[in-house]
Amino acid sequence: MKKTDSVKAFHLRFGSHQLVEPFKQFIEKVLAPKGINQLIIECNTSFVFEKHPEITEGTLTKQDAREIADVCKRHGIRVIPLFQCLGHQGWGGAPNSLLKAYPEFDETPHIPLDAKWPDFFCRSWCPLHPEINALAFDLLGEIIDAFDADAMHVGMDEVYALADDQCPRCKGKERGELFAKAINDLHGYLVKERGVQMYMWADRLNDSEATGYNRWEGDTFGTHKAISAIPTDIVLMDWHYDPLDSYPSIGIFLEKGFSVIPSCWYKTEAAVDFLKESKRQAVETSEPDRLLGMAVTSWNGWNQEAFEKFIHLTSSSFTREEELGELDELYRTLDVITKELS
Ligand SMILES: [Zn+2]
Numbered sequence: 001m002k003k004t005d006s007v008k009a010f011h012l013r014f015g016s017h018q019l020v021e022p023f024k025q026f027i028e029k030v031l032a033p034k035g036i037n038q039l040i041i042e043c044n045t046s047f048v049f050e051k052h053p054e055i056t057e058g059t060l061t062k063q064d065a066r067e068i069a070d071v072c073k074r075h076g077i078r079v080i081p082l083f084q085c086l087g088h089q090g091w092g093g094a095p096n097s098l099l100k101a102y103p104e105f106d107e108t109p110h111i112p113l114d115a116k117w118p119d120f121f122c123r124s125w126c127p128l129h130p131e132i133n134a135l136a137f138d139l140l141g142e143i144i145d146a147f148d149a150d151a152m153h154v155g156m157d158e159v160y161a162l163a164d165d166q167c168p169r170c171k172g173k174e175r176g177e178l179f180a181k182a183i184n185d186l187h188g189y190l191v192k193e194r195g196v197q198m199y200m201w202a203d204r205l206n207d208s209e210a211t212g213y214n215r216w217e218g219d220t221f222g223t224h225k226a227i228s229a230i231p232t233d234i235v236l237m238d239w240h241y242d243p244l245d246s247y248p249s250i251g252i253f254l255e256k257g258f259s260v261i262p263s264c265w266y267k268t269e270a271a272v273d274f275l276k277e278s279k280r281q282a283v284e285t286s287e288p289d290r291l292l293g294m295a296v297t298s299w300n301g302w303n304q305e306a307f308e309k310f311i312h313l314t315s316s317s318f319t320r321e322e323e324l325g326e327l328d329e330l331y332r333t334l335d336v337i338t339k340e341l342s
Contacts, residue, residue: 001282006341007261007293009038010334011082012302015046015058022307024071030310032075034338039072040153040199040295042082043143045097051138057097065146080151080199081143085136086182087159089123092116098135099123105132107170108161124161127182128169137189150196154186157201157239158216159223176225179204183230191233202238202260206249213240213249232257237295241265243273251281254290263295264337266330268320271296271337293341296334300327 010031014023031039046058047065065081072079089106090096093115099106105125125132144152163170163178170178183200190198205227208218217240218224236258238249253260262278264271275294282291300306306327313331318324324332 001279001288001291001293007038007295008034008036008338008341009040009080009261009263009293009295010036011040011042011263011295011297013042013044013299014302015043015060017048017059017061017064019302019304019307020060020064020067022304023302024068026307026310027068027071027077028075030334032077034334035342036077036334036338038078038080038295040080040082041068041147042084042153042155044082044084047083047139047143047146049139049142051142052101052135054101055097055139062142062146065143066148069147069149078151079147079149080153081147081149082153082155082199083140083143084155085125085140085186086127086154086156086179087122087124087161088155088157089125091122093120093123095123099125102135105129105135107167108164110166111161121158121160124159126167126169127162127178127185128167128173133185133189136186140186140190141194144194144196151199151235152190152194152196153199153237154183154190155201156183157203159204160221162221162223174225175222176229179223180226180229183226183234187231187234191231197235198233199235199237199261201263202236202249202253205236205253206238211248211252212246213244218249227256233259235259235261235292237261237263239263239265239297240274241267241270243267243270247274247277247281250278250291251285254282254285254287257287257290259290259292261292261295263297264333265297265299266326266333268329268333268336271333272340275337275340294337296330296337298330300330 204223206218207224282288
């Protein structure tokens with residue numbers, strides 16, 4: 001990893017017109033001073049789509065996106081919008097707006113609306129439905145245009161509803177092949193047609209057996225086989241939020257030719273350990289420069305209070321050893337990791 005141009009990324013879910021002003025303040029007063037240079041904005045179906053208003057279930061407008069992008073540009077921050085593709089089309093059995101508007105795209109329409117984990121995680125769209133890509137590309141295209149983005153994150157973590165026995169198109173098919181097809185279709189649009197860089201979460205590409213990862217951080221159903229059937233110009237964001245004995249996926253992805261951004265959450269010591277171990281593995285591979293940096297992810301609901309809290313915290317607010325609540329610790333991790341990468 002080249003220290004001077006390391007990726008220092010921050011991820012958050014954001015889709016609210018009402019919170020655009022505090023969000024802009026958060027970018028200017030927290031993220032930019034900390035040296036964050038990539039901002040992954042997960043807007044999903046909260047974006048106000050003009051071509052597909054039936055998909056919109058939030059309030060983030062095209063104008064909001066442009067204003068946020070302008071603030072980021074002024075501070076040298078690359079904006080990478082995120083729209084969850086394939087999986088995470090709702091929560092539990094409850095469909096999101098996309099599957100409500102187009103129930104024919106649902107991979108598992110037979111699952112009850114009130115299904116809950118551990119019976120069912122969440123819905124996916126069917127990667128073989130002949131009309132899904134046209135819709136997905138419209139949505140991704142609108143978001144890219146609104147943020148004037150040169151990269152797009154397609155999500156694709158935790159996809160468990162795939163190759164369902166009752167899907168007339170996918171029944172009996174290899175999960176790895178279906179997952180690769182979905183990735184390659186999106187790559188065809190984003191990279192080949194639109195000329196933007198493609199990012200995705202890496203958990204479904206980790207072979208749980210080979211890496212020792214659990215079923216969340218790794219795959220136990222066969223999607224990992226897609227790794228040898230997808231382009232290596234996709235940036236893989238490999239997330240591990242708790243300290244592990246080892247993180248072998250970093251070396252595996254680098255050796256296969258991918259660029260990787262290890263991604264942590266709020267736990268400071270876990271993040272520091274993961275970064276240190278990633279750097280060690282990068283040095284052992286022939287292409288250490290493809291370990292791009294690190295991303296700090298956040299999974300709390302951001303509201304005015306949370307943005308303001310961060311604006312008022314400083315590097316000296318906490319010691320490294322102190323026990324903290326999630327938001328305080330997230331701030332400390334952001335502070336520590338950006339310093340480690342500078
Ligand atoms: Zn299907």
